[in-house]
Amino acid sequence: QVxxxxxxxxxxxxxxxxxxxxxxxxxxxxxxxxxxxxxQAPGKEREAIATIYxxxxxxEYVDSVRGRFTISHxxxxxxxxxxxxxxxxxDTAMYYCATPRGGCSVDTAxxxxxxxxxxxxxxxxxxxxxxxxxxxxx
Numbered sequence: 001q002v003x004x005x006x007x008x009x010x011x012x013x014x015x016x017x018x019x020x021x022x023x024x025x026x027x028x029x030x031x032x033x034x035x036x037x038x039x040q041a042p043g044k045e046r047e048a049i050a051t052i053y054x055x056x057x058x059x060e061y062v063d064s065v066r067g068r069f070t071i072s073h074x075x076x077x078x079x080x081x082x083x084x085x086x087x088x089x090x091d092t093a094m095y096y097c098a099t100p101r102g103g104c105s106v107d108t109a110x111x112x113x114x115x116x117x118x119x120x121x122x123x124x125x126x127x128x129x130x131x132x133x134x135x136x137x138x
C-alpha cells in the first residue's frame with residue numbers, strides 16, 4: 001500500500017526559506033516514479049506547482065515558483081524534497097505531495113512529467129500526502 005508522509009513547513013517572514021519532505025512508502029526505493037507538489041491557499045483551488053520524474057531527475061515548475069523553489073529526490077530512501085527560497089506572502093498555503101496511482105506518463109522528448117500535459121498531475125488520481133502548512137508573513 002502506497003503512503004506518502006510529509007514533514008516540514010512552518011512560518012517564516014518574506015524572503016526566508018522553508019523546506020518540505022515527502023517520503024513514499026510502498027515503493028521499492030529504486031523504482032522510478034513521478035511526484036508532484038501541490039498547494040492550496042485559502043479560498044483557492046489546489047494547484048500543482050512542481051513535478052519530478054525520478055527516472056531522469058527532470059523537473060518542471062510553474063512560473064510563480066520557478067527559480068525560487070527546487071524539487072529533489074533521494075532514491076535511497078524514496079524521499080522527495082521541496083526547498084523554498086525567497087518566500088512571498090502569496091506562497092502561504094497548505095502544501096501536498098502526490099504520486100499517481102499506477103504509474104505516470106512521462107514526456108519522451110523532455111523526460112519530464114508535464115505539469116499541464118494530457119496526463120499531468122491535475123488529470124490523475126494520486127496518492128496524497130497529509131499536507132503541511134507554509135505561512136509567509138510580510
